[in-house]
Amino acid sequence: MAYHEEFNPGPPVSETLVGGLSLFPGLFETGAIPHILALLAQYCEGETAALVRSGPEENAVLLRHGPFPSSGIAVEEFVPLAMLRDAWSDGQFFSHGEIVGVVCHEIAADEFVAMLCRRRSDALLDARAKTALALLGKVAGRLMHLRREVSQAGTQLQQQVALTARLEDALKHDFLTGLCNRAGLRAELDGYIERGEPCALVLLDLDDFKYLNDSYGHDVGDAILRHVAQALHQGTRAPHVIARLGGDEFAMLIPGIVDHGALRKRIGSLCVAAAKPFAWDGREITCNISAGGCLFPADGRTLKELYRHADVTLRLAKQMGGGGVRVFDADARAEIDSESDTKAIIEDAIRHDRIVPHYQPQIDPRTGNLIGxxxxxxxxxxxxxxxxxxxxxxxxxxxxxxxxxxxATMNRVRRDMEWLASNGIVLDRVAINISTSEIVDPDLPQIFEQLGLPPEKVEIEITEDVMIGRTGHRIRSIVEGLRDHGVRIALDDFGTGFASLAHLESYPVDTIKIDRTFVQSLGRTTKGSAIVRAIMQLGRDLDLEVVAEGVETDAQLQFLKKNGCMNVQGMLLAPPLSIHELAIFAGRGIEVAA
Structure with missing residues (x-):
């Protein structure tokens, strides 16, 4: 509770000074004035008292003179605070010897109350009256303090509610396009399912986005996403819901549609509109869109079923080529049944320990030694x-x-490597293929730990489609983390992607694997031989190991050996082997013709 020192009553007058008056806050707000005045009337000259309250202007007070009627006090004038202080010092209102008490309390940040009273020469407050005044002051103070806390808490609560609303809104919308995000779409779809209202869920994917994004940069990628979002939004009307799920994936919730034919027509027209070319920095950009949709409740009755059925339908649409559009049908149902069968096969294989990885040997063609x-x-x-x-x-x-x-595969590989080691066979390298979904799996480091191998003996093989796209920076960070722990990084299918050379510069690569299509062209085309020779020279210049995969003829092997390739694999040398076949192969080695 803040008090203003400007209204210090000066030297103590005598024991007749009214104790407890300085505890009076909130005189007007608490309704305590009549009780206070009744007590003061026993002791003070009621006709010569003053009540001071701050005014609306800074450093100004409102001065009120005269008797204190219980109904209130008339306003007389505004007086600057400095003037009031000077008048107080000069004794213009009361002489110092006559002042018996001052009430001074801050009502708000810029408002306070002061009460000045002249004592009566013939009256003293008894102990009971003084106690009553003190109690009134304390009660008034607590009431005022509580009022302020409630007011502040109410303001904070309003601010918290407003902030929560803004955060909830942000959590349901995509920052780049302004569309709903996955959470927002899910909330809308949940509502239709709960109400049992027919609707359609459509998933869309930009077919050429990775190529365009990697070729022209993320600015163009962002422009494409905004263009598609705007086209889809303009082609629909409320209560349709358009959402961006992430990356180049969009979704639509179309209410009231119950016919597959009508849904296919509706999706097709939207995709055509969204795929129209648009100008960017002097060039024309075109990006095809594939889409797949299903109906509620005809094709699925739960959120999980609808997402899965739409996703499978979209996958089938993409297999048709750029700009494919499909709705859920018998083929999609068969695909889902196949996935269910696959799930059962994998679960049964894990349960009965029938996960049996095979191993493709990698050979040094100069010596015939098994490298990994x-x-x-x-x-x-x-x-x-x-x-x-x-x-x-x-x-x-x-x-x-x-x-x-x-x-399950990593667990089996660990057991196989332990079995090989117990038989005196230790491999220098174990290479493992990693997909996009696997490399962003937060459990990936723990999965590698299951191998039980030193990190420097582990090599992960990633393809360019893992590296490109809007998550490329995240993938790079993960790859760099694995490399920092000693894991080797191999760029698989080198030369077949959009920007192989760019990835050699931006990613911590140890090995490049020449794609089998180039190896198989050796001896058949001059260009194929030149490409393979150039890749091997590039590896030497960048101090990278080069692996040629898909070696099937002796002529291919001799070409690679002659041009300095130090690691090859393929059916000519050995097919993928079971662990026991690998042990036999490692024990006898391989003879390579000079």
Whole structure:
């Protein structure tokens, strides 16, 4: 509680000074004035008292003279604070010997109250009256303090509510396009499901976005995303909902639609409008859009079902080529059933320990020595048949199945490496392919720890499609972290992507793997041989190891050996081997013709 020292009553008058008056806050707000005046009337000259209260202007007070009627006091004039202080010092209002008490309290940041009273020469307040005054002052003070705290708490609560509303709104919208984000779309779709109102969920993907973004830069990428968002928004009307889910993925919630044919027509017209070329920095930019949609409740009755069915339909649309549009149909249902079968196969294989990775040997063509292996995923079915990855490829497109399969595979690789070591075979390198969904998995470091190998013996192989796109900076950070821990980084399928040379400069790469299409062109085309020779020279100049994959003929092997390639793999040297086959292979080595 703040008090103003300007109204100090000066030297003590006598024991008749009214104790407790300095505790009076909130005189007007608490309704205590009549009780205070009744007590003061026993002791003070009521006809010569003053009540001072701050005015609306800075350093100004409102001076009120005269008796204190219980109904209130008339306003007389504004007096600057300095003038009042001077008048007080000069004794213009009361002589120092006659002042018995001062009430001075800050009502607000710029408002206070003071009460000046002349004592009566023939009256003293008894102990009871003094106690009553003191109690009134304390009660008034507490009431005023409580009022302020409630007011402040109310203001803080209003600010908190407003801030919470703004944060909730931000959490449901995409900062780049202003559209709803995934959370906002989910909330809207939940509402339709709860009310049982028919609607359609459509997922859209920009087919050429990665190429355009990598070729022209992120500014163009952002412009494309805003252009698509605006086109979709202009082509719809409330209560349609348009959302950007992340990256180059968009979604639409279309209410009231119940027919697949009408949905296909509606999606098609929107995609055509959104894919129209637009000008950017003097060039014309075009980006095709693929879309897949499904209906509620005809194609799915839960949020999870609708997202999954729309996602599978979108995947089938993209397989049609650029600008494909599909709605949920029998083919999509068959694809979902296949995914369900794949999930059952993987879960059964893990349960019965039938995850059996195979190993593609990597050979030094100059000596025939085994350098390391590339781990390849394999599963055995209940009849002992070996399933290739193409039989369960949908597992790699689902992060949950991919994570489970990866973990089980790493556990088996660790056991295989321990078995090899117990038989006196220690490999210098174990290479593992990593997809986009796997490299951003926060559990990736723990998965690598399952191998039980020193980091320098582990090499991860990533392709360019992992590196490009709007998450490229995040991928680079993850790759740099793995490299800092000693893990080797290999750029797989080198030369087939959009910007292989750019990635050699921006990523911490140790190895480049020449894509098999170039290796298989050796001896057939002059250009193919020149490309392979140039890649190997590039590796030497940048102090990178070069691995040639897909070696199938002796002529290819001899070309690579002659041009200084120090690491090759392919069917000519060895197919992917089981762990026991690998042990036999490592024990006998391989003879390479001079």
């Amino acid at each position: 292996v590339e781990v390849l995923s394999r599963i055995e079915d209940g009849n002992g048949n070996l399933l290739m990855p193409c039989a369960y490829r949908s597992a790699f497109q689902r992060s949950d199945l991919s994570r489970v399969l990866r973990s």
